[in-house]
Amino acid sequence: MLTLLHTSPVHVPVFDALRDRHHPGLELRHLVHEELLAAARSDGPGAMDSALGVVLTEAVADGATVVLCTRSTIGGAAQAYTARLGVPVLRVDRPMAAAAGAAAPERDTVRIAVVAALRSTLAPTTDLIREEAAAAGRRADLRTVWADGAWDRFEGGDRDGYLDLVARAVDAITGVDVVVLAQASMAAAADRTGTALPVLSSPAPGLRAAVAAAAGDAERSARDV
Numbered sequence: 001m002l003t004l005l006h007t008s009p010v011h012v013p014v015f016d017a018l019r020d021r022h023h024p025g026l027e028l029r030h031l032v033h034e035e036l037l038a039a040a041r042s043d044g045p046g047a048m049d050s051a052l053g054v055v056l057t058e059a060v061a062d063g064a065t066v067v068l069c070t071r072s073t074i075g076g077a078a079q080a081y082t083a084r085l086g087v088p089v090l091r092v093d094r095p096m097a098a099a100a101g102a103a104a105p106e107r108d109t110v111r112i113a114v115v116a117a118l119r120s121t122l123a124p125t126t127d128l129i130r131e132e133a134a135a136a137g138r139r140a141d142l143r144t145v146w147a148d149g150a151w152d153r154f155e156g157g158d159r160d161g162y163l164d165l166v167a168r169a170v171d172a173i174t175g176v177d178v179v180v181l182a183q184a185s186m187a188a189a190a191d192r193t194g195t196a197l198p199v200l201s202s203p204a205p206g207l208r209a210a211v212a213a214a215a216g217d218a219e220r221s222a223r224d225v
Contacts, residue, residue: 002214003029003064005055005078007037007071010159011184011203015070018207026211031059040073041120049077056081056089068092068210070184072202073120076128088213092184092206093128099200101133101140104177109139113173115166116182117150125182143176145169147186154185167192170199 004015012030019026033055039048052074059067067089069078075091082089104110112129116122126142133140147169153161166189170179179199181187187201 001027001029001063001065002210003031003059003067005059005067005069006030006032007034007074008032008185011070014184014187014203015207018204022204022208023211029064031055036074037071048074052077053081056085060085060087066090066210066214068206070203070206072125072182072184073118076124090206090210090213093125093202094132095205095209096180096200096202097125097128097132099205100129100178100180101136101138103198109141110178111141111176113143113145113176113179114182115145115147115169115179115186117147117154117166117186118183121182125180129180145173163189163192171195173197
């Protein structure tokens with residue numbers, strides 16, 4: 001069972017729509033734990049580690065064979081449970097980070113703008129991009145771009161206002177090879193931009209990687225029967 005761990009219910013329809021479009025018939029289980037993000041924001045990612053462990057352990061006990069964490073802020077902490085739980089725990093932003101690190105292949109350095117609306121997302125995202133770029137033998141020249149006021153719109157339930165402010169921030173960016181949207185909730189803003197730059201978001205490639213991992217697990221289980 002592919003299980004998705006969210007820290008906001010707004011992500012559920014996003015991933016259901018991606019499933020319907022690209023992976024019809026796939027069964028997904030959604031878990032929403034808003035308290036994990038609240039703990040990470042107030043005291044840092046380590047503050048919610050114990051609660052995260054409980055959530056993931058219960059998910060595996062309920063049949064999860066792959067878990068996809070859709071919140072960048074806690075993705076690294078969630079992924080660290082893979083060995084302990086014996087099932088893949090994936091972070092949704094890793095495929096996006098790998099794609100960003102592979103941009104502009106004609107140069108040793110790739111120039112990346114990371115758009116964020118929530119400060120707790122920034123360090124996990126930039127660290128991951130540097131890691132993926134280094135794995136590809138590249139250096140990541142990172143620039144942080146804040147979507148001012150966007151998170152207040154998100155928390156206030158103004159999705160259109162949130163996405164418009166993110167798109168506005170993207171459209172003001174110049175002098176980079178690729179733009180990364182640091183939060184999964186930003187994905188739809190890419191369709192509202194007028195930039196000619198590549199704009200990467202995490203939900204579609206993240207779900208694709210999780211589906212592949214789940215398929216691999218099913219194949220291994222079939223061979224073991």
